[in-house]
């Protein structure tokens with residue numbers, strides 16, 4: 001993906017004014033653009049020593065991580081426009097029941113990383129499962145990290161989401177939009193979001209499908225099934241094809257687990 005036109009022009013204007021590519025590169029990276037995107041526009045202006053950052057290797061490894069983790073039952077739902085997989089029976093029915101009971105314990109209105117004036121954009125409730133002194137949460141965190149082939153230090157705290165009838169999460173991406181306040185605020189400490197792993201805890205609800213409109217794919221909740229996708233491409237550039245919409249629940253309740261990983265670990 002090329003840089004947005006406005007930023008492309010900003011780079012060209014600065015190069016014309018004599019600002020060095022080495023000065024522009026860190027500014028672009030700080031605003032959430034991937035090294036590969038920057039390299040494409042800065043090209044030969046970058047000194048030889050800065051043309052090949054380690055990042056390229058890091059993001060390629062990140063993209064391959066779940067494939068290298070020796071997962072049984074990893075099925076690709078899409079591999080060209082995005083990396084999207086499912087694993088059926090990732091959790092047993094008993095484990096799902098246990099997590100739903102925990103979730104009911106303490107819920108808060110779900111938050112949004114991006115700013116929108118639409119009060120109905122995300123109407124579910126969130127449970128912060130890490131706050132409970134429950135040994136299964138640690139085990140689940142470990143199972144998720146192992147499945148993704150990533151160290152748990154890259155993970156955000158595990159959450160559950162509960163949707164009552166009529167509740168939904170409208171079309172959004174899980175990554176932070178580069179060059180926005182949202183990116184500056186959320187990515188400041190631990191960088192961009194990379195992989196998402198979510199698990200459906202029940203299937204006895206109407207509606208609640210997770211639709212990926214740019215992949216022409218709609219996933220119906222199935223108890224215990226995990227969906228995992230890379231919010232970045234293999235160059236570390238945010239992948240807009242991962243746009244997804246948790247459709248309104250038309251009957252009953254829907255429960256899911258969500259776990260996001262970052263491209264920087266906890267210190």
Ligand SMILES: O=C(O)CCC(=O)C(=O)O
Pocket residue numbers: 161169174198208209210244245246247256258
């Ligand atoms: O509930 C779903 O189907 C999707 C949830 C989701 O996209 C999210 O929490 O970011």
Ligand SMILES: [Fe+2]
Pocket residue numbers: 172173174244
């Ligand atoms: Fe999402």
